[in-house]
Amino acid sequence: MSRLRGAIEAIDQGFQVIGFDWRYLYLNPAALRHARRSREELLGRTMMDCYPGIERTDLFQALARCMRDRRPAALENEFLYPDGKKIWYDLRIQPCAEGVSVLSLDITERRRAEERLREAQKMEAIGRLAGGVAHDFNNVLTAIFGYVELMFEDLAEHNPARRDLEEIRKAAQRAAGLTRQLLAFSRQQVLDPVVLSVNELVEDIDKMLRRLVGEDVELRVSLARDAGNVRADAVQLQQVLMNLVVNARDAMPTGGKLLIETANAELAQQYADGDRLVAPGPYVMLAVSDTGVGMDAGIRARIFEPFFTTKERGRGTGLGLSTVYGIVKQSGGYIWVYSEPGRGTTFKVYLPRVDAPAQVPARAAEVGGSPGGSETILLAEDDELLRPLARGLLQKLGYTVLEAKNADQALAMGRDRGGAIDLLVADVVMPGGSGRELATRLAEARPGLKVLYMSGYTDDAIVQHGMLEPGLHFLQKPFTPSVLARKVREVLDAPVTGAPG
Numbered sequence: 001m002s003r004l005r006g007a008i009e010a011i012d013q014g015f016q017v018i019g020f021d022w023r024y025l026y027l028n029p030a031a032l033r034h035a036r037r038s039r040e041e042l043l044g045r046t047m048m049d050c051y052p053g054i055e056r057t058d059l060f061q062a063l064a065r066c067m068r069d070r071r072p073a074a075l076e077n078e079f080l081y082p083d084g085k086k087i088w089y090d091l092r093i094q095p096c097a098e099g100v101s102v103l104s105l106d107i108t109e110r111r112r113a114e115e116r117l118r119e120a121q122k123m124e125a126i127g128r129l130a131g132g133v134a135h136d137f138n139n140v141l142t143a144i145f146g147y148v149e150l151m152f153e154d155l156a157e158h159n160p161a162r163r164d165l166e167e168i169r170k171a172a173q174r175a176a177g178l179t180r181q182l183l184a185f186s187r188q189q190v191l192d193p194v195v196l197s198v199n200e201l202v203e204d205i206d207k208m209l210r211r212l213v214g215e216d217v218e219l220r221v222s223l224a225r226d227a228g229n230v231r232a233d234a235v236q237l238q239q240v241l242m243n244l245v246v247n248a249r250d251a252m253p254t255g256g257k258l259l260i261e262t263a264n265a266e267l268a269q270q271y272a273d274g275d276r277l278v279a280p281g282p283y284v285m286l287a288v289s290d291t292g293v294g295m296d297a298g299i300r301a302r303i304f305e306p307f308f309t310t311k312e313r314g315r316g317t318g319l320g321l322s323t324v325y326g327i328v329k330q331s332g333g334y335i336w337v338y339s340e341p342g343r344g345t346t347f348k349v350y351l352p353r354v355d356a357p358a359q360v361p362a363r364a365a366e367v368g369g370s371p372g373g374s375e376t377i378l379l380a381e382d383d384e385l386l387r388p389l390a391r392g393l394l395q396k397l398g399y400t401v402l403e404a405k406n407a408d409q410a411l412a413m414g415r416d417r418g419g420a421i422d423l424l425v426a427d428v429v430m431p432g433g434s435g436r437e438l439a440t441r442l443a444e445a446r447p448g449l450k451v452l453y454m455s456g457y458t459d460d461a462i463v464q465h466g467m468l469e470p471g472l473h474f475l476q477k478p479f480t481p482s483v484l485a486r487k488v489r490e491v492l493d494a495p496v497t498g499a500p501g
C-alpha cells in the first residue's frame with residue numbers, strides 16, 4: 001500500500017478523493033499545484049466551502065452523477081484562477097468506496113493549439129472564398145475598363161457623356177482596389193520581391209505617414225542602426241506600414257502617440273503562429289505602437305478577418321488589416337498583435353532577414369499609346385463577357401485572333417491550324433485544364449510558342465509562394481485595353497526562351 005501511495009504522490013497528474021459529504025479526503029502534490037492551495041486549506045473541508053458557487057458548475061454535476069449512479073465520467077473543464085489565468089484540465093472521475101476519485105491532467109497547451117488550428121483553418125477558408133470572389137469580379141472589372149475606354153475613343157472631346165464615363169472608370173478603379181485587398185488577404189497576388197532595407201523604406205514614406213496621422217498624433221520613429229535587409233515587395237511592404245499607421249490613427253480619435261520601430265530579432269521555434277511553429281532564424285522586426293483605445297480578446301481574435309471592422313459605417317471597408325495579414329504571410333513572415341482595452345496596441349511584423357545588399361527597385365519605363373501588330377494570337381478565355389472584348393481589342397490593333405472558350409478547344413485549334421501562331425494569351429484557370437497545362441501541351445506541336453498568362457488571381461500553375469516563375473509573362477486582371485496592348489507587344493518582342501511562357 002505504501003508503494004502505491006508513493007507512486008500516486010510522484011505522478012504529474014493530479015489525484016484527489018472526495019467523500020460522499022463533499023469533503024476532500026486526499027490530494028496528491030500535483031492536485032495541490034492544480035488547485036494552487038495548500039493541503040491544510042483543502043483537506044477535510046467541503047468543496048462548497050473552498051469554492052463558493054461550485055455546485056452550479058458542470059464539474060459539480062458530473063461529480064454528483066458519479067456519486068449517485070456509480071458510473072465513471074470524463075470532461076474537459078476550464079478553471080479560472082483569482083489572478084485571471086485560465087487553465088484547462090482533462091478530468092477523469094471514478095466511483096470509489098469513499099465517494100469519487102478525480103484524476104486531472106493539464107491540457108491547456110493542447111487546447112490552445114486546437115484553437116490556433118481552428119483559427120488558421122477558418123482564415124484559410126475565408127481566404128479561398130475571397131480569392132474566388134476576386135477572380136470573378138476582376139473579369140467583370142476588366143470588361144468595364146475595356147468598354148469604357150472604347151467608348152471614350154468614340155466620343156468627341158467635349159461630349160458631356162465623357163464626364164459620366166470618367167465617373168464609371170473611377171468607380172471601377174475603387175472596386176479594383178478592393179479586389180487587390182482581397183487577393184492580398186488570400187495570398188493570391190503576384191509579388192515582385194527585391195532585397196530592401198526596412199529602415200530606408202520607413203524613411204522614404206516618413207513624410208507621407210506624418211500627413212496621414214495629422215497634427216494631433218505625435219509620431220516618433222526609432223530605427224535600429226543595425227537593422228538588416230529583407231526580401232519583399234517594396235510597394236506591398238509600404239502598404240503594410242501605411243495600413244498599420246492608419247489603423248493606429250483611427251484608434252486615437254482625440255490624439256495620442258504613435259511609435260514606429262525596427263530591430264533585428266532572433267525567433268525560436270517555441271513561438272507559435274497559427275497552426276504551426278515559427279521557422280527559427282534571423283528576422284527583422286517592424287513594429288507600430290499606439291496609445292489608443294486598445295482591443296479586448298474577442299476583437300483581437302477577429303481583426304485579420306476581411307470585412308470585420310469596429311469603425312462606424314462608412315469609415316472603412318474592414319480590409320486594411322486583412323491586407324496586412326496576407327502580405328506578411330505571403331512574404332514568409334509573421335505578425336502578432338498585443339493589446340488591452342484602454343492601454344493601446346502594438347503590431348509586430350517579423351520578416352526573414354537576408355544577408356545581401358539592398359537593391360534599387362527597377363522602374364518600369366513609361367510607354368505611350370497602344371502598340372499593335374500583325375501577328376496571329378490564340379486567345380483562350382472562358383469568361384463570356386471578357387473573351388469577345390479581348391478579341392475585339394486585339395483585332396482592332398491589327399492582330400489575327402483565334403478565339404477559344406476552353407483549354408480543349410484552344411489545344412485543338414493550335415494543333416490543327418496550318419499557319420503560324422505567334423502568341424498564346426491564356427487565362428490561368430479554365431475548364432478542360434489550366435493555362436499552364438495548355439501551353440505545355442501546345443509547345444509539343446509548336447516549340448518556342450510565346451505565352452502570356454492572365455488571371456484575376458494567382459495559381460500554383462504559374463507561381464510559387466506568390467512569386468512568378470522566372471521567364472513567365474503574366475497580366476493581372478483587371479487591366480485596361482492599353483495595358484493589354486503594351487503587354488502583348490512586350491511578349492511578342494521578347495526573345496524566345498524555349499519554355500512555355
